[in-house]
Amino acid sequence: MSRIAIEDVKILDSSDLGRGNYRLILGPFGRSRSIMAGQFVHLQVPGGSVFFRRAFSVYDVNPEEKTLEILFKVFGRGTALLAKCRRGDTVNLMGPLGHGFDPPGKKESVILAAGGIGMPPLYFLAKQMIQKKHESDKIHFFYGGNCRADLIEVARIKKLGVKLHLSTDDGSFGFKGFVTSGIKEYLENNKGDYRLYACGPTGMLKAIDRVAQERTIPGQLSLEAPMPCGIGVCLGCVLPLTSGGYTRVCREGPVYNIGEVLL
Amino acid sequence: MPDLAVEIAGVKFNNPILTASGTCGYGEELAELFDLSQLGGIVTKSITVRPREGHPPPRTAETASGMLNAIGLANVGVDKFIEEKLKFLEKFDTRVIVNVAGAKVQEYVEISARLADCSRADMIELNFSCPNVEAGMAIAGDPIAAEKAVREVKRVFPRPVIAKLSPNVTDIVAIARACEGGGADALSLINTLVGMAVDIETFRPCLTNNTGGLSGPAVKPVALAMVYKVYKAVKVPLIGLGGISNYKDVVEFLLCGATAVQIGTALFIEPDAPIKIVKDLRNYLTKNKLGSARELVGQLRSY
Numbered sequence: 273m274s275r276i277a278i279e280d281v282k283i284l285d286s287s288d289l290g291r292g293n294y295r296l297i298l299g300p301f302g303r304s305r306s307i308m309a310g311q312f313v314h315l316q317v318p319g320g321s322v323f324f325r326r327a328f329s330v331y332d333v334n335p336e337e338k339t340l341e342i343l344f345k346v347f348g349r350g351t352a353l354l355a356k357c358r359r360g361d362t363v364n365l366m367g368p369l370g371h372g373f374d375p376p377g378k379k380e381s382v383i384l385a386a387g388g389i390g391m392p393p394l395y396f397l398a399k400q401m402i403q404k405k406h407e408s409d410k411i412h413f414f415y416g417g418n419c420r421a422d423l424i425e426v427a428r429i430k431k432l433g434v435k436l437h438l439s440t441d442d443g444s445f446g447f448k449g450f451v452t453s454g455i456k457e458y459l460e461n462n463k464g465d466y467r468l469y470a471c472g473p474t475g476m477l478k479a480i481d482r483v484a485q486e487r488t489i490p491g492q493l494s495l496e497a498p499m500p501c502g503i504g505v506c507l508g509c510v511l512p513l514t515s516g517g518y519t520r521v522c523r524e525g526p527v528y529n530i531g532e533v534l535l
Numbered sequence: 536m537p538d539l540a541v542e543i544a545g546v547k548f549n550n551p552i553l554t555a556s557g558t559c560g561y562g563e564e565l566a567e568l569f570d571l572s573q574l575g576g577i578v579t580k581s582i583t584v585r586p587r588e589g590h591p592p593p594r595t596a597e598t599a600s601g602m603l604n605a606i607g608l609a610n611v612g613v614d615k616f617i618e619e620k621l622k623f624l625e626k627f628d629t630r631v632i633v634n635v636a637g638a639k640v641q642e643y644v645e646i647s648a649r650l651a652d653c654s655r656a657d658m659i660e661l662n663f664s665c666p667n668v669e670a671g672m673a674i675a676g677d678p679i680a681a682e683k684a685v686r687e688v689k690r691v692f693p694r695p696v697i698a699k700l701s702p703n704v705t706d707i708v709a710i711a712r713a714c715e716g717g718g719a720d721a722l723s724l725i726n727t728l729v730g731m732a733v734d735i736e737t738f739r740p741c742l743t744n745n746t747g748g749l750s751g752p753a754v755k756p757v758a759l760a761m762v763y764k765v766y767k768a769v770k771v772p773l774i775g776l777g778g779i780s781n782y783k784d785v786v787e788f789l790l791c792g793a794t795a796v797q798i799g800t801a802l803f804i805e806p807d808a809p810i811k812i813v814k815d816l817r818n819y820l821t822k823n824k825l826g827s828a829r830e831l832v833g834q835l836r837s838y
Contacts, residue, residue: 275567276567276568278568278805278806278807316804322597323597323598323599323600323601323602323751323804324597324602324803324804325803325804366806497592498593498595498597500595500597500602500803501802501803501806503564503565503567503568503806504560504564505558505559505560505564505565505802505803505806506558506595506604506606506803507589507594507606507609508592508593508594508595508604508606509592509595510589510592510594510609511592512591517588518588518589518592518609523564
């Protein structure tokens, strides 16, 4: 049997989290149990007025209930239509797709760098690490947004018991400045070996990639690109590799090692 | 149970549903989703003499009822294709059509000659019509060049040769006749239509190639009209493609004269669409008391 399923699922819950951010709970989806943090699902937005599916990284799963959650911010027509979906609506879901994060060793100190709506896969990673008995105080969760309202689901991240470092560009909450500045400052004051995982806007990932390479911190980035097919056949979502040639974000990615992709 | 099998140039297909070049890679990814033996056939990504990386991203754009692409013939090259990709396809009971692309006639001949001894390559399909590389169009739009190219390929490839036609020409019938004259055993039509999308914030085209090939349901009426016209003008069998996403579309193409069809862009939305279409087509034939898919071919009652 295929590890990828294509199934109609129901929207079991839809929440407006403010500032264009939404959370959907979808199910039942039999393969929710097998989803690794960093993997994504490809949703067919109901109504037929957008042509391609839309890719969303998985935020959380509940294997008992066979459900999964996604978070998204309204950005274009697809997300705008998805935001209008209501509980009980049916969407076609394909997944899980792509390669997730390689989990860290149990004893490693870990930095998770989340920028804006790039947060979901890192929450999921932290949760899966803790389920595998990773010490929660060795997980440093840096989460930044433009302003306070951009930081969503903070209470839920806190519940994981991780060391949470919040920041906003405008200083309306937490550390004032970019996620990357917060991480740099932290590293100055707390020497040691770390492994780093990041997801967020391209500008932030570029900066993280540089910071990690300068300090030879190993780690991985979760990238995005517009994805027509999501399974590797259309060759539309490619990004250039530092070693030359292109990589399919949907297939070889969306998670890459630091320095692997030319950002 | 209605008979779905069709025959093209002496090659038997289990059913008339094929996957189109450039939308199914070399079959590896789709094979994770379903058994490729359920397909009538698979048409591989265009193969060139040397590997090609393709155009820089963005390579695709969403449009109304369709998409634009300018992938730029990214492929592994004929050597690696024969060594790895063709070998992978050996385990499936389906027809393999290798799509061949080149910058000049000599390259088509070189690749076709390499494939001559590969029995898994049941047929080849000549991509004269990729709108995203300049050289392709020189052959696609010129009856004399197209005829010559087919003739030279036929000399080196012992099994049936299909010429894939471009809609980006003044008279597709003239090109179809020329390819038939050159010895093409079948024609497939249509490739993508040249199209464009523009970002009004950046004032830039949505593709780095500036223009791309339009595909998807948006092009289906154009494809149907061309199949209809070419069917009346040539004797060789036709393989129809362009925006097919369900069994009804397939029936339309068969009625207009296609013996088989290729599913392309629909695979990006529903990778298992061909499997569903095979099932639905069988039900349609049963419901309409038709003994075989062949009975539909060219049965359009035109005015």
